Amino acid sequence: MAARVLVGVKRVIDYAVKIRVKPDNTGVVTDGVKHSMNPFCEIAVEEAVRLKEKKLVKEVVAVSCGPQQVQETIRTALAMGADRGIHVEVSGKDYDTLGPLQVSKILAALAKKEEASLVILGKQGTFASEVTIDGDKIKVIREIDGGLETIKINMPAVVTADLRLNTPRYATLPNIMKAKKKKIASVKPGELGVDLTSRLEVLRVEEPAQRQAGVKVETVEDLVGKLKEAGRI
Amino acid sequence: MAGALLRSALRLKPRLRPAGAERRRYSQRSEGLERAVAAFRSVSGDEGVSLGEAVREQHGRDESVHRCRPPDVVVFPRCVEEVSALAKICHEHQLPIIPFGTGTGLEGGVGALKGGVCFSLRNMDQVLDLHQEDFDVTVEPGVTRKALNSYLRDTGLWFPVDPGADASLCGMASTSASGTNAVRYGTMRENVLNLEVVLADGTIIHTAGRGRRPRKTSAGYNLTNLFVGSEGTLGILTKATLRLYGIPESMVSAVCSFPSVQAAVDSTVQVLQAGVPIARIEFLDDVMIGACNSFNSLSYPVTPTLFLEFHGSSKSLEEQVSITEEITRDNGGSDFAWAEDEETRAKLWKARHDAWYASLALRPGCKAYSTDVCVPLSRLPQIIVETKEDLIRNNLTGPIAGHVGDGNFHCIMVLDPNDPDEVQRVHEFTERLARRALAMDGTCTGEHGVGLGKRALLREELGPMAMEVMQGLKATLDPKNLMNPGKVL
Numbered sequence: 096m097a098a099r100v101l102v103g104v105k106r107v108i109d110y111a112v113k114i115r116v117k118p119d120n121t122g123v124v125t126d127g128v129k130h131s132m133n134p135f136c137e138i139a140v141e142e143a144v145r146l147k148e149k150k151l152v153k154e155v156v157a158v159s160c161g162p163q164q165v166q167e168t169i170r171t172a173l174a175m176g177a178d179r180g181i182h183v184e185v186s187g188k189d190y191d192t193l194g195p196l197q198v199s200k201i202l203a204a205l206a207k208k209e210e211a212s213l214v215i216l217g218k219q220g221t222f223a224s225e226v227t228i229d230g231d232k233i234k235v236i237r238e239i240d241g242g243l244e245t246i247k248i249n250m251p252a253v254v255t256a257d258l259r260l261n262t263p264r265y266a267t268l269p270n271i272m273k274a275k276k277k278k279i280a281s282v283k284p285g286e287l288g289v290d291l292t293s294r295l296e297v298l299r300v301e302e303p304a305q306r307q308a309g310v311k312v313e314t315v316e317d318l319v320g321k322l323k324e325a326g327r328i
Numbered sequence: 329m330a331g332a333l334l335r336s337a338l339r340l341k342p343r344l345r346p347a348g349a350e351r352r353r354y355s356q357r358s359e360g361l362e363r364a365v366a367a368f369r370s371v372s373g374d375e376g377v378s379l380g381e382a383v384r385e386q387h388g389r390d391e392s393v394h395r396c397r398p399p400d401v402v403v404f405p406r407c408v409e410e411v412s413a414l415a416k417i418c419h420e421h422q423l424p425i426i427p428f429g430t431g432t433g434l435e436g437g438v439g440a441l442k443g444g445v446c447f448s449l450r451n452m453d454q455v456l457d458l459h460q461e462d463f464d465v466t467v468e469p470g471v472t473r474k475a476l477n478s479y480l481r482d483t484g485l486w487f488p489v490d491p492g493a494d495a496s497l498c499g500m501a502s503t504s505a506s507g508t509n510a511v512r513y514g515t516m517r518e519n520v521l522n523l524e525v526v527l528a529d530g531t532i533i534h535t536a537g538r539g540r541r542p543r544k545t546s547a548g549y550n551l552t553n554l555f556v557g558s559e560g561t562l563g564i565l566t567k568a569t570l571r572l573y574g575i576p577e578s579m580v581s582a583v584c585s586f587p588s589v590q591a592a593v594d595s596t597v598q599v600l601q602a603g604v605p606i607a608r609i610e611f612l613d614d615v616m617i618g619a620c621n622s623f624n625s626l627s628y629p630v631t632p633t634l635f636l637e638f639h640g641s642s643k644s645l646e647e648q649v650s651i652t653e654e655i656t657r658d659n660g661g662s663d664f665a666w667a668e669d670e671e672t673r674a675k676l677w678k679a680r681h682d683a684w685y686a687s688l689a690l691r692p693g694c695k696a697y698s699t700d701v702c703v704p705l706s707r708l709p710q711i712i713v714e715t716k717e718d719l720i721r722n723n724l725t726g727p728i729a730g731h732v733g734d735g736n737f738h739c740i741m742v743l744d745p746n747d748p749d750e751v752q753r754v755h756e757f758t759e760r761l762a763r764r765a766l767a768m769d770g771t772c773t774g775e776h777g778v779g780l781g782k783r784a785l786l787r788e789e790l791g792p793m794a795m796e797v798m799q800g801l802k803a804t805l806d807p808k809n810l811m812n813p814g815k816v817l
Contacts, residue, residue, distance in 0.1 A: 111478055131482055171482050262670060268484035268574040269641075 098152040098228065098250065100143045101211040102177065103202060104136040104159050106168040116302050122191070123300060132168045135217025137175075137263035139256040142226055143215050144176035144264075151228040152213065154178045158205060160198055162186040166279055173274035174266035180279035181205060185291065189284075192293035197284075204287035212250040224259045361400055364421040364445075368403050371413045376451075378402045387428050387438065387446040391493070393697050394436030394780050399426055399446035406451045408524060408532060408566040415564065416530035418445050424813050425528065427560040429469055429496030433503060434698060435779025437559050441814035447564055449498070455479050456567070457539075463572045464521060464541045469498035469565060476570075485572040488513040491775065498565040504557030506775035511600075511733030512607045512639070513573060515775070520556050524567035528806040532566075541569050554801070559777050560812040562805045576607070576639030580649055581673040582666035584636070584656045585629045589613065589716075590709040591659045592632045596732045597705055598655045604648050608637035609733040610680050613716065616687070616727035616740075620679035623686035628679065629663060634732070635680045637673075683729045687740040690725055694742050699726075699758050701765035702736040702774030711768055715739065715761055722753050736774035763788070778816045786816070 108114060109129040117124055132140075143155045157172035159165040160183040169180035183201055185193055206214050213233065215226075224243070225236040233252055236245050238259070266274075284291055312318045322328045368377045378384070379401055388398030400423075405411045418425050424444025431438060440446060453470030460483050467476060474494045477486050490507035491500060499505075501523065506515035513519070521543075522536040534540070535551035555562055586592040589611075596609055612620065612633045621628055634656070638648045645668070653664050667673050679686075688696050703711050712728065719726045719739070730737025739761065743754050762772040762785045772778075772785040787795055795817070802809075802817055 109479075111475060129479070167482075174484070265481055265486075265575045266484050267577045269577060271484045 098146075098212040099154045099156065099209060100146065100152045101202070101206055101209060101214045102136070102139050102143045102155060102157050102172065103198075103214070103216045104140060104157050104168050104172050105133040105217065106130050106159060106161055106165045107133045110134055116300050120299050120301060122297065130164070130168075132171050133217050134263075135256055135258070136172075137217075138258065138260050139215040139217050140172045140175050140177060141261045141263040142223075142256055143213075145261065146213075146226070146228065147176065147178075156181060156209060156211070158183065158202065160185050160193060160201055160284075161190055169279050170271075170274050171266055173277045173279075174271045175264055176270070177277075179277055181209075182279050182281045183287070184281055184283050189291045192295070192297075193291065194293055194295055197289060197291050197293070200289045201284055201287055204289055205282075206251065208287070212252075214251070214253045216253065216255045218255040218257050223254050224257050226254060226260070360421050361423070364417055364423055365401055367417045368401070368414055368445075371410055371417070372403055372405055376404045376406070376410075378404070384446070387426075387431070387448055388440055390431045390433040390436060390438050392434045392436045392779070392781075393695065394439055397439030397441055399424075399440035400443045402428075402446045402448055404448050404451050408452075408526065411447065411449075411452075411526045411564055411566055412530040412532050414445070414447065415526050415528065418810060419529045419808065422808060423810065425564065425810050426812050427469075427502070427564045429499030429502070430472060430494065432493035432495045433499070433779065434700075434776045435503075435773075435781060437503065437777060437779040437812070437815055439780060439814075441780075444810075444813075449496070449564075449566070452566065457569075458483070459541070460485065462541065462543075463574075464569055465572055466522075466541075466567055466569045467497050468567060469496050471498075472496055473500065480572070484575055486575045487519075487570055488573055489516055489519060497570065498568050501556050501568050502559055502565055503777040504775070506731070506734070506736070508608045508610060508731055509637070510731060510775075511609055512605055517553055517556050519571040520552055520568055521571055522567075522569035523552055523555050523565055525555055525563035526566055527563045528808065528810045533563075536569075543571075557777070559779065559816050561802065561816045562811060564811075577641045578639075578645055578668060579607070579673065580638045580645045580666055580668050581676045582636040582638070582649065582652070582664065583628070583676050583679075584634050584653075584661045584664045586632045586634065586656075586662075587660045589632050589712050591661065592634050593705070593709045593712075593732060595634065595656050595659045595661060598659070599652050600705075600733065602651055602655065604638075604651055605640070606636060606648070606652070606733065607639040608635070609731075610635040611728070611730040611732035611737065612680065612683065613712070613728040615725075616683060616729055617679070619686040619690050619727050620682065623682060623689045624678055626679055634661075635677060637677070680729070683727070684740060687725075687727045687742055690727070691742050691744070694725075694744050697741045697743070697754065697758075698776070699739045699741065699761055700736070700773050700776040701761055701770055702734060703765050703768045703770030705735045707768040707770065708732065708735050708737070711764055711770075712737065714764060718757060718760060722757060724750075724753060724757055726757075731774075734774065735770070759785075780815060783816065 109131045112129055115124045146152045147155050155177040156179055157169050157177040158181045159169050166182055223235045224238050227234045232247050234247050236243050383402050384398035385396050387402045389396040403414050424442050426440050426446045428438050428446050428448045449469035452468035454468050455471055457466040472494045488509050491505040501516050501520050504516050521541050525533050614630050617628050617633050618630045638645050667676055725742040726739035728739050741754050743750050766789055772782050772789055778786050
C-alpha cells in the first residue's frame, strides 16, 4: 500500500455565474467574478480521499496550475482531506494561453517526480463511475454507450472522474482550519522541464447566438408564407 | 369549474364592496395605467416591463390552491434604486404593488386581487457582503436558499432554514418561513439581522441601520422583525442580512416506530429535555407511513413513526444517538435504525422526503392541500388524536407529517376537486382544525403565513386589540393600502 495519489484541481469560474464575453471579444470576464473548484475536480478529490479513508492509498496530493489565487482551490482540496498541495506557478500571458497539452506535460512530470501510482482528474475522456484498488491493480467500472464496462489496469494509471462517481463532501469549518496548517509547495514549470509555449492562438470569443422570439401565426397559409420568407422551403 | 368550487370553498367571504365598484379585470387598460407603464419603461427599459398575458399569469399564482389572480403588469427591476422609482410611480397612480420572489408560497400571497403591478425581483440575484468570520451574509431577493448554500459551499458555512422549496430568501423572510430543522437552527425570525426595505411611497429604509450586522442589538424598536412575516403588506424587501452557521462535521439519520402518537411525542419532549441538540425530528402518522410504504415499496411498520437527524462531530453524534435510542426504547419505541453515510441516510429519509407525493399517490387524480397549525408541545398528542378522529368521522384523506420538535404539523388533505361535497367537508375540517389549535393556545399558521385564506382566523387568534395595533401600523406605513392589498389583515 505504497500508493500515492495525485489529484488535479482546477480553479474555474463558479458554475452558477452567468458568463459574459469581454467587450473586446478577447475572452470572458474574470475580474471580480466568483471562482471555485471545477465540480468534476471536487468529485476527483472526493474519490481520492475516500480511497485514503479505506486505507487503499497512503497520501493524497492536490495539484493546481496558475497564479497565486489557485492556492485557495488547493486549500479547499486540503480541507476535503488531501494531505498536501503543489502549486505550479503560471501567471500572466502564460496563464492565459495555458492549455491541455501543457497541463498534461506538467502533471506527467509531477507524477514521475512524486512517484504517484494514481492520478485522478475531473472528466474529459473516459469516465469512471466506480474505482477500487486490488493489490497492485486498479479495478475501474466505466460508463460507455452500451452500459457499464469493468476493466483492470496496472498502476501507475490515470483515471478521470464522472458525475456519478460520488457526491463530494462539504469543507467544514474545523477541516478548513486544519487545512491552513497543511503544506503547499510551489514549483515552476521550468523546474519540471516543461515548455509553456502555446501552439494555439485565440482569435476571437463570442457569445452564442441569442435565441430569437418565436412568432405566432393564425393559419396554415401564414405558416407556409413565413417559412418561404425565411428561405426554409 | 371544479377547481372554482375548491377555490371558492377555501376562500373566505369577501368583504362587502360599494355597489358598482367592479373588481378590475385583467387586460383592462385605463389611461392611468398606460401613463404608469410608460413611466415604468423609462425606469426599467422595455425588457424590464411586461404586459404579456403568459407573464402576468405566471406572476399571479403560487403553489397554493388559490386561483391565479394575474396583475395588470409585471416589472423586473435590477437594483433598489429602480424598485424605489417604480414604487414612486405606483404610489402616484394609486396602483397596488405585489412583490414576487419565486412564487413557491402556499397561501396565495402573490395573487393580485385588485390588479396592479407585480414587482418580480428575480433579476436582483447577487450575493453581497459575505463575512465568514462574522457568520453573516447579505443577499438580494433573487437569491434562493439553494443558490446561497451552493455559493457558500467552500467556506464551511451554510444557511440552514429549509422550508422544502427552493424559495427566495427575502420571500422566506417575508413569510417568516421555517423548516424541518427549526428545532435546532430557528426560523427566519431568529436569523434575519437586517433588511433593506422599499416602502409603498418609494422610501428606502434599513431596518437595523445601513450595513449594520451585529449579532445582537438593543437599539430601538425591532423593525427588522416587524417586516419578517409581513408577507409583502408593509414594504418590498430588497436586501436581507442573514445569520450563517457552520456546516455540521457529520450527520446521522435515524428512524423509530412507536405504538402510539403519545409515545412518539413523549419521546420528542424527553429528547429535548435531555438537552440533545437534535437537528430534525419529524413525525409521520400511520396513514402517512402506509402511503410511503406503498409509494416507495418500503416496509416500515404501519404505526406512528419518528424520523430524526443529528448534527455534530463523530464523538458527539455517538452520544446523541445513544441517549435518544434509550429514550425511545423507554417509550415503547422499536425498530430503531440509524445511518451515518450519505447514501444510507438518504434511503432512511426517503419516506419523509416523498411524503407529499406519497400522499397524492393514495388517490390518483386528486389534488393536495396542506394544513399548518402549531401548538405547545404538551398539547400535540391531544390535537393529533382529535384531528385523526375528525378525519375518520368525516371520511377524509389526510395523512399527517409534523415538525414535532416545534409542535407544528401538516395534514396533507388529498381531495377530489370535482366533488363539491368533499371540497366543502375539507374546508370545514380545516376551519375546525385551526380553531382546535387556537383553543390549545396555538396558532392557525406555524410557517406558511396568513396570505389570502386565513385572515378571519388571524382576527380570532389575535383578538381585537392586537388587530387594531397591527392595522394602525399598516395604516402608518402604507396609508393608501397599495402593498399587497387583501392579504394578512
